[in-house]
Amino acid sequence: QSVLTQPPSVSGAPGQRVTISCTGGSSNLGADYDVNWYQQLPGTAPRLLIYANTNRPSGVPDRFSGSKSATSASLAISGLQAEDEADYYCQSYDSSLSGYVFGTGTQVTVL
């Protein structure tokens, strides 16, 4: 059972903006630990999308942006494209578990 909760699915039309929430608690996001985001295209390995709350690795389009506040974080995808159809996971560190935790995952569908 994951300690980071995400909505199971979000959808949007091409060009729209969608956001994915990641809700944690006092031993992870609320403890000021960073949140990272990964994109997993169908049948492939996860790919780092956002690290340390707001930073994009080289090669990640600026359509993707991250934010964090208290015990929650968000990933926003603006100008949604068909190629953005994937599963998205948040990840952080949890002091109670003394380890890394992933969110429950969100499937993004482009209508």
Place this chain on the structure above:
Amino acid sequence: QVQLQESGPGLVKSSETLSLTCSVSGYSINRGYYWGWIRQSPGQGLEWIGSMYHNGNTYHNPSLRSRVSISVDTSNNQISLKLSSVTAADTAVYYCARMDCSGGGCYVSHYYMDVWGKGTTVTVSS
């Protein structure tokens, strides 16, 4: 360009030990970074298994700690995972990943998985 490739038996019998290897190319393990293992059960989310620094410091998921062993072979530039007493619940795609950190002080809580292997599927049979 760093690349990671997992390998190992695709089928393991229940109660036996699962053994996987992650071969790293384009980077020498003993130069640094943490190296981790993550798995994904069929149709499920991601689960961190454990991580190891090149100097031997190791962290394991508490739910798996008693069954997990992670080691580094710097001469062959490989990271290994052993998971003992497997059951059907251990059936999953297993990924290895390089772990980098942000900021100046790299505490264990600052790390994230920046490079992933393609994963290898392991099925536990009865």
